[in-house]
Amino acid sequence: MRGDINGQGLRVGIACARFNEVITKLLLDGALETLARCGVRDSDITVAWVPGSFELPVVAHAFAKSGRCDAVICLGAVIRGETSHYDMVAGQAQGGAGAVSMDTGVPTIFGVLTTENLEQALNRAGGKSGNIGTNAALAAVETASVLAAIN
Numbered sequence: 001m002r003g004d005i006n007g008q009g010l011r012v013g014i015a016c017a018r019f020n021e022v023i024t025k026l027l028l029d030g031a032l033e034t035l036a037r038c039g040v041r042d043s044d045i046t047v048a049w050v051p052g053s054f055e056l057p058v059v060a061h062a063f064a065k066s067g068r069c070d071a072v073i074c075l076g077a078v079i080r081g082e083t084s085h086y087d088m089v090a091g092q093a094q095g096g097a098g099a100v101s102m103d104t105g106v107p108t109i110f111g112v113l114t115t116e117n118l119e120q121a122l123n124r125a126g127g128k129s130g131n132i133g134t135n136a137a138l139a140a141v142e143t144a145s146v147l148a149a150i151n
C-alpha cells in the first residue's frame, strides 16, 4: 500500500513558530508552495503563528482535534548556538508533535529544524540541503493519503 501526493480536497493546519522567523518564514513558503503543487486549495490551509517551537504541539493538537484538518504540519527552527535550553525546546516540539499524531490519529508532521548554527538552518530552509518545509508538506499529503486508504 502506498500513499500518493494528490492533495485535492485535503484540509491542512500549519503551526509555525515565530522564533527565528528569518528561517521559519522560508519553511512556510516551501510548505505552502508544495501543498499548492499537490492540489491543496489555499482556502483549505490554515496557518497559525506561535511564539516558538515549544508552543507548536498545543496548537497542533487544537488543529487535530478540531475535526477540520486532515493533516497538521509543525514548522520551527531550534538553533543550539542561541539557547541554553536547546534540548528542552527541541524535545518538547518533537515529543509533542508525535503525541498529537498518536493521540488524535491525524498525521502531525515534524518540520522543525534542529541545528548547531544559523548556516545549517539556512541550508535546510531552501539552501543547498533543500527545504524541510517542502519535505513536511509532502509527508503530510502522502501520510493523509495512506490513512484514507486504510480507514
Ligand SMILES: O=c1[nH]c(NC[C@H](O)[C@H](O)[C@H](O)CO)c([N+](=O)[O-])c(=O)[nH]1
Binding pocket: 017, 019, 020, 051, 052, 053, 054, 055, 076, 077, 078, 079, 080, 082, 083, 089
Ligand atoms: O523555536 C524556537 N524557540 C526558542 N525558544 C522559545 C521557546 O520555543 C518558547 O517560545 C519560549 O520558551 C516560551 O515558552 C529557541 N531558543 O530559545 O533559542 C529556538 O532556537 N527556537
